[in-house]
Amino acid sequence: MALRHAVLAALLDGEYSGYQLAKAFDIGVANFWHAVPQQLYAELTKLEKEGLVAGRQVIQETRPNKRVFRVTEAGHAELERFATDVSKPSSIRDDLLVKVQAADRVDTGSVIEQLEERASAADGKIELLGQVLRRLRGDAAEEEFLRTGDRVGPYLTCLRGLSFEQEHRDWCLRTAGILRERQAHHAGR
Amino acid sequence: MALRHAVLAALLDGEYSGYQLAKAFDIGVANFWHAVPQQLYAELTKLEKEGLVAGRQVIQETRPNKRVFRVTEAGHAELERFATDVSKPSSIRDDLLVKVQAADRVDTGSVIEQLEERASAADGKIELLGQVLRRLRGDAAEEEFLRTGDRVGPYLTCLRGLSFEQEHRDWCLRTAGILRERQAHHAGR
DNA sequence: AATGCCTAGTCACTTTTCTGAGTACCGTAC
DNA sequence: GTACGGTACTCAGAAAAGTGACTAGGCATT
Known part of the structure; x- marks a missing residue:
């Protein structure tokens, strides 16, 4: 269950929409976690339900509106907790x-x-x-x-x-x- | 669905039981695919049902009997096919x-x-x-x-x-x- | 006027991976 | 003599990851 933490970690740099997050997961974050947009939208929905991120509607003129998310206090606490529990060994899988x-x-x-x-x-x-x-x-x-x-x-x-x-x-x-x-x-x- | 192919590839080196295969997956094979014994037993069962590997009972005196598996002709063909289709990009995931x-x-x-x-x-x-x-x-x-x-x-x-x-x-x-x-x-x- | 690409997402579903618990017998060390 | 570690395997189920198809409007190109 590390996708959720990867999302939280990626959101530390500011507010992102699912779509923007997907871009980030194609470049920087992809270095340690890969995910397709659908997975990110799903994860953001879950994280919001659990109060670990908070979303906010952004109205746009020329493009579809979007919802951007930021990490809440509870989200920070969850990341903190995650950082202290043992990591499973890494491997290649290719x-x-x-x-x-x-x-x-x-x-x-x-x-x-x-x-x-x-x-x-x-x-x-x-x-x-x-x-x-x-x-x-x-x-x-x-x-x-x-x-x-x-x-x-x-x-x-x-x-x-x-x-x-x-x-x-x-x-x-x-x-x-x-x-x-x-x-x-x-x-x- | 690459665990199955990893198993087939590992079995190229001879006959192995699930238990022995698990050992191999802890050292050599673990370089590119990690799996716990239960996954291997399950995969071997499926592969046998599909005729890609063939099992054979080995009676042992001092230890529990075991079933060892080898890759069949169909299994080789499947590996051959697998080798030609596109690989998904690798990434770290840690x-x-x-x-x-x-x-x-x-x-x-x-x-x-x-x-x-x-x-x-x-x-x-x-x-x-x-x-x-x-x-x-x-x-x-x-x-x-x-x-x-x-x-x-x-x-x-x-x-x-x-x-x-x-x-x-x-x-x-x-x-x-x-x-x-x-x-x-x-x-x- | 049609085609394709970018932004922005949703829904339903399958496949794959992982976890935990349990069985059974042998040999060895304490 | 009993506790521990190795061999050998099974079963049930949960969680995580991944897939395919779809909506919808704007923009630029051809």
Whole structure:
């Protein structure tokens, strides 16, 4: 039940509508939690019912009206509680790794393709995260920002995301290379 | 529905019982998919019903009898099919990252503790994965094993797991350090 | 004038994952 | 001799995550 806490954590940065939150979950928050818009709307509804967030209607002229949410006192307390209980161990959970595990026994061609696609997707993500990090730290140098900036939480999670994507890209390329080479050499198998 | 494929991929290395499979899911396979024994038993039952694996009773003297499973022809075909369809993008999904995201706004103390626990857990995992890798490649050097060894799939996924754990440990320690320093300096906040 | 894209959401449902509790027998250590 | 840990597995159910289809208006392009 961490989606709810991910939502609360994301709402710490201000008021967001479900739609805006969905955007945030596509960039920053996606580093540690992925969710589609429907899940977020559903979660916001539940959180509001439980009084952990409060919604407020915003009338817009040229666009559909929207409801924006902020974290209530009770919401902060819940996050506080969540922060103190034990985290379950992290792990990767990736389809593509399952395919690589089986790579000797299945058609390697499409696995190689997917590895390369993933690598370039990771490149895109790396670029994006670089921008987010620059935006977050503003003019300060990283070291200084981390020492004295306010709101380093999102910065730190982005750093994790960045290194994850870099490692992922490197591994994908290396693995694709190895499988390709093996394919060429033992062509007859 | 990748647990089923993770199970199939894990069974490529020979016959396993549910119990043995659970062990494998605690070490090697856990690099890309985590599951508790009950899930594996359930999945094996379903896979057998669908003819993707075949079970066989093994009578044991000193221990309870067990049923071991192997992948059938249909199972191989299913893996083959799975390998060709698109993988969903990978992401981290980690409780602890959620807590770090909120770290400026909640009690940082317990987050720091958890980061340090995680770092030492990662150390353990790194050690373990090193052993697994050595066992898998036997006497060969890594480069050579990757070129010519048979069954490199599990080796490659372990490499991914290893780099994940290393990055994770480094990030946890760095993050803990930063939060600790901030705690010390802005003690009054 | 039709097409497609962006904002902003809702509803109903399925699938997948996870949790807790329980059974049973063997061997070993204290 | 009894408590503990390992092997081996089952069952029932809850919670979490994910999917597909749908509404509705504005804006810009073709």
